[in-house]
Amino acid sequence: MPAENRLIIWGRPNSVNVQKVLWCLDELDLDFERIDAGMQFGRNTEADYLAMNPNGRIPTLVDGDFVLWESNAIMRYLCLAHGGDTPLYPPMPRHRAAVERWLDWTLSTVQPVERPLFWGLVRTPPAQRDMVALQRSADEAAATWRILDTHLATRPYVEAESFTLADIALGAYARRWFGVEGVAKPELPNMTRWYQQIEQRAGFVRHIAPPLS
Template identity: 65%
Template sequence: MPDDKGQITIWGRANSVNVQKVLWCLRELDLAYERIDAGMAFGRNHEPEYLAMNPNARVPTLVDGDFVLWESNSVMRYLALAYRQDSPIYPQAPKRRAAVDRWLDWTLSTVQPVDRPVFWALVRTPAEQRDMVAIQKDVDAEAVVWQVADAQLATRRFIEGDDFTLADIAIGAYARRWLGVQGVSKPALPHLERWFAQLADRPGFQQFVAPPMS
């Protein structure tokens, strides 16, 4: 098992949802790391040094010794496999692991596309520039996706059963955005809200995901 004391570096700004996922994961796994601001106001992600690590110019990027990895869900999987193989956060049994993996994929294929227009409109666009009619249509489309998660959580403590997993981190980081935006009409999702209240008690969530959105 690799040494977990200080060789991990995460490039990325703290207000990126994908960076937040990785930082939360690191906290859950109790791994030491260094973080370097990059992206948006901090720049650096289009500089040659960064592009040599991540040609997509996005964040986060992980550097672990001489190993470089991008894509936040892949980074979380790697950290669990490389450092905490015995942790239930990423189960070893093939069926249980595949069940977690599908939700990691779901956040990218299904949640992120409907989350982005709502988040940018309500958090990163000045109020006077918002088209609230168009935004509500986007909110309605996103609500359909969150109803899937709400139904899943009707009979489970966490996304995939009794254990907290990487699926809860990935979906939880986006749920914070969905539940946190104001000024629009959203359906009641009681199972999602009950689950989210559990996540809110976790130190990693409190440190990296709970701060005001920006």
């Protein structure tokens, strides 16, 4: 892709929603530029950023004169606009809808139970952690992850025989689940097998595997 047409991603690299998009870009072998924004980098509350994304959140994609926010929407767009016939976002309606439900489930169900656990164990100083509350959060998250574990008992990937956007979306959050320490977590054998498979992918290694922060 010529430099003047390079895709631009606004967002910090330790944001799980930015990581999803970076992993997708890697899977599609797309050239891009990333600009730090959010938390310690700021920028996302400035007028020029809010003109692109009035939510003041990350990531935001700029593709020429087209601007898009919401990480799952960005991944779908990248597949449709730049992915050719990529299997990441299958064309058949039933297969695509099956992938879509997991993208929705990631944000509607996984993120709400993952966030307090991650922030409490990774972004809160040890002396300020309420470990009793965090164990309750871990138990709630485990109940959600058991749904995926049961689903994965009969298939190698989240939806279908091949790797899709569903694996990217859930894999980024699974990195946090498997990576946090200090709480009791149940054995999830099917999810563990799936995770050990996807963590070998180059995009995961580059964008998801770095230490949690």
